[in-house]
Amino acid sequence: MLPLKKFIQILLFISFSVAQGPANSFGIGNHQKWSSPSQGGIGSVGLVPSFQNNVSLSNPVTWSNLKFTHLSISYNGLESEIVKNNTNNGFSNLQSAQLIIPVKQKYAFGIELHPYSYQKIILSDTVYNDIIAFEDTVSVQKKYEQSGGIMALDLSLSSSLFSGNSIGFKMQLLFGSSRQNKSLILNQIPYTQASRLNYSGINSTLYIRQKINLINFYINSSFSINPLEAIYTKLYPFDDTNNNGYHDFTYNYLYPGYDFPHPNDVSEPNESRITDIYDKSSLGIGITRKILNRIQLSAELEKNTDRSSFDIRLPNSFNYRIKSNDNYSFGIIWFPDDLSFRFIDNFTFRSGFLYSTYSFDEYESLSQKRIDNKNDITQFGYAIGFGYKFKAVGNQIDFTYFSGSRDYPNKYNDEILQEFQIGLSIADIWFIKRRQR
Amino acid sequence: MYFTRSISIIGLSSILFFVLNCSEEPIQTDLSNNSQSLDTLSLADISGFTYQISPEISSYQKLYVGNNNNFSFPISLLKFPSNGWDTFLDSSVTIDSIFLKVYSDDSLINSDINLMLHFSPDSVFSEINSYVNQFSDIGLSQWTNLGIPNVSIISDTSDTISHFQESILDWELSDLINTLTDTTISDRTFSLSFSDNMDSTFIELYSREYSSGGLDPKIEVYYRSEQESVIDTLTRIIYVAEDISTTDNPQLSESPDSSIIISRGRGYRSIINIPFDSLSLPPFSVIRYANLFLYQKGDSLDSFSIRMEPLNQSIDSIALNFDSDPYENLGAHYSNSATAEGRLQISLKSYFQSILMVDSLKNVGMKFSSSINNSLFDSVEFDLSNDKNRVEILYVTP
Numbered sequence: 001m002l003p004l005k006k007f008i009q010i011l012l013f014i015s016f017s018v019a020q021g022p023a024n025s026f027g028i029g030n031h032q033k034w035s036s037p038s039q040g041g042i043g044s045v046g047l048v049p050s051f052q053n054n055v056s057l058s059n060p061v062t063w064s065n066l067k068f069t070h071l072s073i074s075y076n077g078l079e080s081e082i083v084k085n086n087t088n089n090g091f092s093n094l095q096s097a098q099l100i101i102p103v104k105q106k107y108a109f110g111i112e113l114h115p116y117s118y119q120k121i122i123l124s125d126t127v128y129n130d131i132i133a134f135e136d137t138v139s140v141q142k143k144y145e146q147s148g149g150i151m152a153l154d155l156s157l158s159s160s161l162f163s164g165n166s167i168g169f170k171m172q173l174l175f176g177s178s179r180q181n182k183s184l185i186l187n188q189i190p191y192t193q194a195s196r197l198n199y200s201g202i203n204s205t206l207y208i209r210q211k212i213n214l215i216n217f218y219i220n221s222s223f224s225i226n227p228l229e230a231i232y233t234k235l236y237p238f239d240d241t242n243n244n245g246y247h248d249f250t251y252n253y254l255y256p257g258y259d260f261p262h263p264n265d266v267s268e269p270n271e272s273r274i275t276d277i278y279d280k281s282s283l284g285i286g287i288t289r290k291i292l293n294r295i296q297l298s299a300e301l302e303k304n305t306d307r308s309s310f311d312i313r314l315p316n317s318f319n320y321r322i323k324s325n326d327n328y329s330f331g332i333i334w335f336p337d338d339l340s341f342r343f344i345d346n347f348t349f350r351s352g353f354l355y356s357t358y359s360f361d362e363y364e365s366l367s368q369k370r371i372d373n374k375n376d377i378t379q380f381g382y383a384i385g386f387g388y389k390f391k392a393v394g395n396q397i398d399f400t401y402f403s404g405s406r407d408y409p410n411k412y413n414d415e416i417l418q419e420f421q422i423g424l425s426i427a428d429i430w431f432i433k434r435r436q437r
Numbered sequence: 438m439y440f441t442r443s444i445s446i447i448g449l450s451s452i453l454f455f456v457l458n459c460s461e462e463p464i465q466t467d468l469s470n471n472s473q474s475l476d477t478l479s480l481a482d483i484s485g486f487t488y489q490i491s492p493e494i495s496s497y498q499k500l501y502v503g504n505n506n507n508f509s510f511p512i513s514l515l516k517f518p519s520n521g522w523d524t525f526l527d528s529s530v531t532i533d534s535i536f537l538k539v540y541s542d543d544s545l546i547n548s549d550i551n552l553m554l555h556f557s558p559d560s561v562f563s564e565i566n567s568y569v570n571q572f573s574d575i576g577l578s579q580w581t582n583l584g585i586p587n588v589s590i591i592s593d594t595s596d597t598i599s600h601f602q603e604s605i606l607d608w609e610l611s612d613l614i615n616t617l618t619d620t621t622i623s624d625r626t627f628s629l630s631f632s633d634n635m636d637s638t639f640i641e642l643y644s645r646e647y648s649s650g651g652l653d654p655k656i657e658v659y660y661r662s663e664q665e666s667v668i669d670t671l672t673r674i675i676y677v678a679e680d681i682s683t684t685d686n687p688q689l690s691e692s693p694d695s696s697i698i699i700s701r702g703r704g705y706r707s708i709i710n711i712p713f714d715s716l717s718l719p720p721f722s723v724i725r726y727a728n729l730f731l732y733q734k735g736d737s738l739d740s741f742s743i744r745m746e747p748l749n750q751s752i753d754s755i756a757l758n759f760d761s762d763p764y765e766n767l768g769a770h771y772s773n774s775a776t777a778e779g780r781l782q783i784s785l786k787s788y789f790q791s792i793l794m795v796d797s798l799k800n801v802g803m804k805f806s807s808s809i810n811n812s813l814f815d816s817v818e819f820d821l822s823n824d825k826n827r828v829e830i831l832y833v834t835p
Binding site: 122 | 470471473477721725833
């Protein structure tokens with residue numbers, strides 16, 4: 001088998017590639033929905049167990065049920081198709097890298113690195129008539145390119161308080177950057193206004209699990225300790241004559257000429273701090289019920305609200321911001337039988353449905369206020385997946401396929417989404433006193 | 438174990454499949470909220486004036502003597518270096534002959550051309566620091582007269598038909614051997630002039646700026662060196678160090694009304710003022726093009742190259758005649774163009790863009806001067822009262 005070290009190297013090499021989809025241009029981008037294929041396999045918001053029996057990789061209060069330390073890495077590929085425009089985009093990236101350390105089956109500590117939001121987008125508007133300037137005919141197009149996004153480093157702690165009750169806390173450090181190029185393309189030469197956003201922020205989440213009779217209740221509540229802010233760097237606009245997207249002084253034989261003005265001639269970039277870009281507030285509730293010993297039924301509800309002012313200076317192509325988001329998910333899982341030696345009993349089978357609504361607002365320049373849009377974006381999809389547990393410590397490989405559609409009112413009609421996720425968890429014994437030989 | 442291995446391989450292959458299938462297609466959408474726009478600005482209020490400097494006589498590729506096209510060149514001066522002569526002080530060296538040679542591309546030079554060579558052991562001029570008005574009172578009567586030249590024609594006879602290559606004018610300098618080889622003399626200056634100042638007499642000779650070496654004015658020394666009863670017959674060539682043509686240049690008494698003149702031979706340059714400053718365009722505008730159109734007056738001359746140099750600062754003077762150019766160039770954002778179809782179209786894009794971007798840069802005018810490649814005898818005049826004169830600016834705003 002491929003050594004773990006090489007596997008990780010390959011994942012890191014091909015991770016952080018590009019993402020494309022209209023939602024990426026809304027507000028701070030498209031939030032990552034799932035950080036592991038086990039979570040995605042039932043379309044979960046991350047509260048209810050989905051990785052192993054009584055364990056969710058996304059919910060710290062369940063980690064004390066792990067017998068071993070787990071290092072999990074997952075990767076996903078997503079395809080987005082805009083039906084109306086016949087536009088098809090695909091991307092893949094590292095979904096998460098996570099280390100969970102259970103201590104004496106009572107406490108747990110975890111650290112996770114994962115994308116928080118994707119901002120990669122290329123938008124084009126070619127529906128413009130030629131302009132007559134003096135005696136020249138000038139063709140006109142508009143283009144908006146954005147790349148990068150926000151990453152999150154999660155530090156989590158949890159503890160069992162008493163039988164059937166656990167509590168956990170997650171500190172989420174947000175960081176990352178994105179690069180925007182807003183262009184007016186005249187006779188194939190873009191006039192480009194480039195900018196950079198360097199993000200930082202801190203979120204926190206409190207988790208509680210309570211078992212009442214045969215039903216497990218999971219609750220989480222998130223809020224921003226330090227709402228997302230950014231250093232906004234606005235560069236001097238330029239004619240990107242060599243069409244490489246950068247303000248440089250290199251010659252391109254395909255697009256002859258040099259960028260104008262010369263990069264050394266322009267004034268220093270204008271830097272400003274934009275605060276209160278994203279102020280998260282959320283509440284999630286999940287319940288699970290075991291039936292037939294190995295089957296788990298689950299239902300979750302999560303309500304997210306952005307309470308930020310969302311400064312108008314943010315370079316946002318649509319001028320839209322997701323203001324609130326509700327997620328509803330229903331899942332079913334067939335867990336493995338830990339006591340069985342049968343091959344089939346090492347498998348986990350998952351399936352689930354997800355329904356989401358997104359409310360968004362936009363800045364109206366006339367009133368200089370953000371106006372709520374009356375039509376929500378809706379998303380519906382289903383997921384199926386399976387996992388295979390191998391070796392005595394409980395290593396696990398998981399696969400998930402998700403298919404869904406997202407409807408943008410008056411915008412694109414329909415976006416069809418397909419996502420494939422792969423995850424590998426390697427378990428080992430930590431903090432367990434080994435027997436002296 | 439076999440299943441675990443297989444499923445891991447499938448997993449890794451899937452990741453590779455995703456990566457290879459990544460695609461980026463721009464999403465078509467309405468970007469009308471992108472406020473970037475294209476706009477134009479036309480400037481018509483163009484003014485200017487002409488001034489005169491001492492023509493840059495040291496930079497000509499030819500030496501001129503005589504009268505041509507209303508230009509008068511009384512004298513051409515040649516200065517030879519002071520080093521290289523000590524060889525001939527050696528008692529073993531005997532100079533057989535010594536010649537001064539100049540070259541011309543004129544195949545019709547008369548053998549009895551009345552072009553006189555004079556010699557002076559004084560410095561007389563400096564290519565860098567001398568101005569034409571300093572040569573109005575050169576008294577050649579104090580100089581050593583070396584007479585008229587021998588004229589010979591060099592032809593290329595490698596083909597069945599011989600082709601003219603150049604004419605050589607040479608003077609025998611035997612009378613000057615002692616003076617030239619005297620190392621206490623630091624300057625060796627020769628003058629070329631016609632003995633009678635007739636309007637029809639004119640000659641062009643190659644100057645040292647024309648090429649490197651072969652056709653430069655030079656002194657050839659043929660000598661023998663005797664070392665231990667062995668006699669070597671040798672030649673030493675000493676190339677001219679500095680050369681200029683003096684000219685009688687009438688002074689510009691007043692700047693012409695409603696027009697500007699540019700001439701290399703006369704030293705005419707012009708300052709153009711265009712009402713453009715940092716507020717002329719919206720902040721962060723980028724100029725796609727900014728072209729100045731100036732229409733010529735009267736008979737148009739095509740392919741006259743003109744250089745535009747932004748000024749560093751304006752000067753407070755009403756004078757029109759100067760030895761050196763008092764208008765200091767900015768040293769950047771210059772451009773060149775040539776007249777065509779009766780007008781000049783020249784780009785001001787780089788300069789105007791810098792005015793928009795650099796707070797300390799003010800538009801105090803632009804200097805228009807002749808390119809060094811133009812003929813001395815050509816000039817162009819632009820009509821500032823022509824309604825078609827304008828600056829066309831196409832720009833993009835954020």
